[in-house]
Amino acid sequence: MSETPDRHSADSSDNRLAADMEKVDPAADPGLAEALEQERAREADEDRWQDAFHRIISGGWAVSLGAILLAVLAGSLMIIVTDEAVQQASGYFFSRPSDTFAAVGEAVGGAYSALFQGAVYNFQAETFAGAIRPLTQTLTNATPLIAAGLGVAIAFRAGLLNIGGQGQMLMSAAAAGWVGFGVTGLPFPLHLILALVAGILAGALWAGIAGLLKARTGAHEVIVTIMLNYVAFYLLSYFLATPGLMQAPGSANPKTPPTPESAQLPPLLGERYNLHWGFILALIAVAVVWWILNRSAVGFSYRAVGQNPRAARVAGIDVSRSTVSVMLVAGALVGLAGVTQVLGTVTTGFGADIDAGIGFDAITVALLGNSNPIGVLGAGILFGGFKAGGSAMQAAEGIPIEIVLVVQSLIVLFIAAPPLVRAIFRLPQPGSKPKKKRSQAARKEVAA
Amino acid sequence: MTAPTVDGATTGAPDAPRTVSTISWKTPIALAVVLALYALLMLLAPREGSARFALSTPTDFFQIPVYVIPGMGTAWVCAAVAAALLVVSVLATRDGRRTPLWVTSVYAAALLFGFLAWAAAGSPRDLSVVGLLGGAVALSVPLVYGSLSGVIGERSGTINIAIESQLLAGAFTAAVVGSLTNSPWAGLVAAMIAAALVGLVLAVFTITYRVNQIIVGVVLNVLVIGLTSFFYSLVLVPNTQTLNSTTRFERLPIPFLERIPVIGPVLFDQTIVVYLMPVVVFLVWYGLFRTRWGLRLRAVGEHPRAADTVGIEVLRTRYRALLIAGAVGGMGGAFYTVVSINQFNREMTAGAGFIALAAMIFGKWNPIRAALAGLLFGFATNLQNVLSVVGSPVPSQFMLMLPYIVTLFAVAGLVGRSRPPAALARPYTKE
Numbered sequence: 001m002s003e004t005p006d007r008h009s010a011d012s013s014d015n016r017l018a019a020d021m022e023k024v025d026p027a028a029d030p031g032l033a034e035a036l037e038q039e040r041a042r043e044a045d046e047d048r049w050q051d052a053f054h055r056i057i058s059g060g061w062a063v064s065l066g067a068i069l070l071a072v073l074a075g076s077l078m079i080i081v082t083d084e085a086v087q088q089a090s091g092y093f094f095s096r097p098s099d100t101f102a103a104v105g106e107a108v109g110g111a112y113s114a115l116f117q118g119a120v121y122n123f124q125a126e127t128f129a130g131a132i133r134p135l136t137q138t139l140t141n142a143t144p145l146i147a148a149g150l151g152v153a154i155a156f157r158a159g160l161l162n163i164g165g166q167g168q169m170l171m172s173a174a175a176a177g178w179v180g181f182g183v184t185g186l187p188f189p190l191h192l193i194l195a196l197v198a199g200i201l202a203g204a205l206w207a208g209i210a211g212l213l214k215a216r217t218g219a220h221e222v223i224v225t226i227m228l229n230y231v232a233f234y235l236l237s238y239f240l241a242t243p244g245l246m247q248a249p250g251s252a253n254p255k256t257p258p259t260p261e262s263a264q265l266p267p268l269l270g271e272r273y274n275l276h277w278g279f280i281l282a283l284i285a286v287a288v289v290w291w292i293l294n295r296s297a298v299g300f301s302y303r304a305v306g307q308n309p310r311a312a313r314v315a316g317i318d319v320s321r322s323t324v325s326v327m328l329v330a331g332a333l334v335g336l337a338g339v340t341q342v343l344g345t346v347t348t349g350f351g352a353d354i355d356a357g358i359g360f361d362a363i364t365v366a367l368l369g370n371s372n373p374i375g376v377l378g379a380g381i382l383f384g385g386f387k388a389g390g391s392a393m394q395a396a397e398g399i400p401i402e403i404v405l406v407v408q409s410l411i412v413l414f415i416a417a418p419p420l421v422r423a424i425f426r427l428p429q430p431g432s433k434p435k436k437k438r439s440q441a442a443r444k445e446v447a448a
Numbered sequence: 449m450t451a452p453t454v455d456g457a458t459t460g461a462p463d464a465p466r467t468v469s470t471i472s473w474k475t476p477i478a479l480a481v482v483l484a485l486y487a488l489l490m491l492l493a494p495r496e497g498s499a500r501f502a503l504s505t506p507t508d509f510f511q512i513p514v515y516v517i518p519g520m521g522t523a524w525v526c527a528a529v530a531a532a533l534l535v536v537s538v539l540a541t542r543d544g545r546r547t548p549l550w551v552t553s554v555y556a557a558a559l560l561f562g563f564l565a566w567a568a569a570g571s572p573r574d575l576s577v578v579g580l581l582g583g584a585v586a587l588s589v590p591l592v593y594g595s596l597s598g599v600i601g602e603r604s605g606t607i608n609i610a611i612e613s614q615l616l617a618g619a620f621t622a623a624v625v626g627s628l629t630n631s632p633w634a635g636l637v638a639a640m641i642a643a644a645l646v647g648l649v650l651a652v653f654t655i656t657y658r659v660n661q662i663i664v665g666v667v668l669n670v671l672v673i674g675l676t677s678f679f680y681s682l683v684l685v686p687n688t689q690t691l692n693s694t695t696r697f698e699r700l701p702i703p704f705l706e707r708i709p710v711i712g713p714v715l716f717d718q719t720i721v722v723y724l725m726p727v728v729v730f731l732v733w734y735g736l737f738r739t740r741w742g743l744r745l746r747a748v749g750e751h752p753r754a755a756d757t758v759g760i761e762v763l764r765t766r767y768r769a770l771l772i773a774g775a776v777g778g779m780g781g782a783f784y785t786v787v788s789i790n791q792f793n794r795e796m797t798a799g800a801g802f803i804a805l806a807a808m809i810f811g812k813w814n815p816i817r818a819a820l821a822g823l824l825f826g827f828a829t830n831l832q833n834v835l836s837v838v839g840s841p842v843p844s845q846f847m848l849m850l851p852y853i854v855t856l857f858a859v860a861g862l863v864g865r866s867r868p869p870a871a872l873a874r875p876y877t878k879e
């Protein structure tokens with residue numbers, strides 16, 4: 001088999017077949033040669049399919065699907081063990097096991113159907129407009145997740161882990177909110193743009209602190225961003241609790257006044273849906289980040305630093321500057337998430353919980369999206385759907401929305417460990433060769 | 449086993465032969481900035497009246513009268529002391545020496561005392577020093593245990609962002625098991641097991657599957673918050689009597705010692721979990737720096753390949769370290785439910801795990817220093833409580849912010865350079 005390395009690739013079965021062919025003299029037996037030629041073409045064709053299939057089941061998509069399946073299974077298990085009907089039925093499991101299974105099916109089926117109807121399409125709605133309402137809610141929830149997810153993802157590509165989404169969102173929300181209700185007399189688009197810019201700048205600066213400390217002193221960005229989260233939280237709490245700063249006049253609650261109409265992101269599909277233009281901004285952000293990462297010199301330097309800071313320095317890239325600038329960009333993106341919250345989703349005034357855990361969800365979104373902008377878009381929409389569906393599930397079935405946290409974190413854990421998922425589903429490991437069975441048959445034919 | 453090889457690779461003293469001392473002005477600059485801010489505060493918001501410090505409790509051997517000192521006068525004297533120490537630091541730096549530790553310590557103490565005098569000035573209520581210190585000890589318990597958990601894990605080469613989830617898992621399990629068995633001891637042990645399980649998950653994903661350690665930590669935090677909140681609302685809330693009202697550890701006053709003024713009530717009238725704290729700190733320190741186990745553990749965290757070469761099982765050592773670290777963290781978690789209050793609440797650890805992480809870094813990955821940093825952060829948190837009793841002019845949010853700001857300064861290089869173990873965050877693959 002090794003005598004024909006130049007004509008055939010390393011694929012051993014190909015070689016075997018070729019060797020068989022060489023044994024046959026075409027002039028002596030043209031029929032057999034032709035049959036072999038056909039057999040070989042057919043096998044190559046099948047190989048292609050088999051290869052493609054193999055690539056799919058050993059590739060990232062299969063792992064992602066497997067991870068989601070495992071996480072959903074774990075979620076189902078949690079629903080089953082806490083469901084009262086299941087507990088009652090399992091009390092007499094051995095006399096009538098079918099009752100238990102029916103109860104399990106009802107609990108899990110009810111939960112996931114509520115999740116689906118709350119996230120995608122509501123079958124019970126009278127009109128089409130009502131039926132797609134959940135979908136628009138999913139996209140509304142996805143808006144800040146996509147923006148903040150991009151912020152985490154771009155930092156991640158530069159080798160930095162931005163855990164500071166919470167702080168960056170809080171500061172950007174504070175700035176945008178303050179411009180929103182503090183500045184009066186500006187007409188609609190101008191006021192909105194000013195608030196947008198203020199919020200995005202605040203997010204960028206807050207993340208920039210972490211970038212600067214990392215670049216100047218070598219302080220680990222994870223620690224710095226975590227600490228900045230708490231500083232931002234208490235700072236905003238102070239602003240909110242102080243009359244004259246951000247507290248709504250005449251109120252004792254730590255809450256801001258509502259965002260005026262002139263600074264609001266207008267609704268995207270009419271007043272009846274919550275979806276606002278923030279979603280379009282998030283889509284633009286996806287495109288911009290894609291362009292930065294794949295087409296710009298800055299993005300190249302980010303990726304170079306992320307891959308190997310030493311090599312990047314040798315190649316003449318200013319690693320410190322790149323660190324600061326990527327954190328500024330990341331903060332701006334997370335800032336966009338905070339801005340869309342206060343100018344689009346929560347316009348009735350906000351408290352110190354305006355980040356709603358999005359800063360941390362963004363990390364999981366970025367991981368699920370493999371730190372690539374298109375992936376982040378998909379992951380953001382998926383998690384936005386979980387959020388919308390989770391609330392519906394809580395309302396309809398009384399299942400606490402925290403189950404969504406569990407499912408999300410399990411998805412990310414499993415996706416981060418492909419060998420584990422492959423082992424559980426017995427998927428082939430990447431780099432292994434698909435098993436061939438056809439060549440045996442071909443050889444037998446030749447022998448006969 | 450060839451001891452010299454191991455020693456050379458592990459004790460982390462490669463800087464001994466070549467002493468490169470760079471003159472860093474970081475410390476004097478930081479001290480000057482803090483002093484300037486302090487003086488600015490005193491100038492802009494002067495306060496009338498005197499501060500009252502109460503040192504005694506009624507059960508003490510002898511009573512110390514309430515000290516009444518002029519608020520602003522004391523504050524400015526303290527500022528002068530701090531200024532003198534700043535000069536010492538500047539001179540030391542000019543001579544190319546490091547600022548001695550006592551200078552920074554006395555400086556911090558002087559400014560703290562001045563700040564207290566300023567904050568308590570004019571208040572009719574006594575500022576209870578016992579309350580301040582005693583509360584600080586109690587609040588620092590989860591921070592100290594958490595930071596020890598971090599130290600053990602990170603010395604073996606695994607970043608432990610999941611301290612928060614270990615505390616939370618410990619608190620939850622201690623509440624449930626403590627309620628079921630009516631025994632706080634069972635709760636404590638169960639908390640240790642639960643937190644060790646969190647450590648095991650961290651180990652499986654970071655060591656066996658070599659997933660980014662920070663990612664696993666962050667995700668584990670979310671996972672445990674989700675799990676505990678889910679079961680809290682569905683299982684614990686409807687069954688509060690049976691599942692979520694545990695017996696607590698009683699205070700164990702130590703005879704005689706508890707009646708020493710100030711020290712007695714602060715240190716010798718606590719629960720067993722608090723008494724265990726110095727013991728565990730010592731054990732971890734002794735284990736890490738004086739035993740074969742600790743030497744191997746640190747070897748694995750500094751240079752796994754070298755450790756592997758001399759026959760240390762890198763992966764097994766790391767697994768064991770994370771399990772032990774989890775158990776220690778669980779003790780801190782148990783504090784919430786079997787010492788502090790007798791039931792579990794949603795997300796009750798409220799970020800203590802991250803302060804513990806900060807304490808570990810502040811303490812330069814050394815168990816004793818980390819524990820001291822934990823005490824300091826506990827003190828900062830309690831300072832806020834005490835000052836709000838006295839009616840302090842400082843908004844509580846700024847006091848609550850303090851540990852985080854201190855940590856920011858610390859990681860940015862105020863308190864020397866924090867050097868993590870060399871192989872931290874690097875999974876090990878045997879070749």
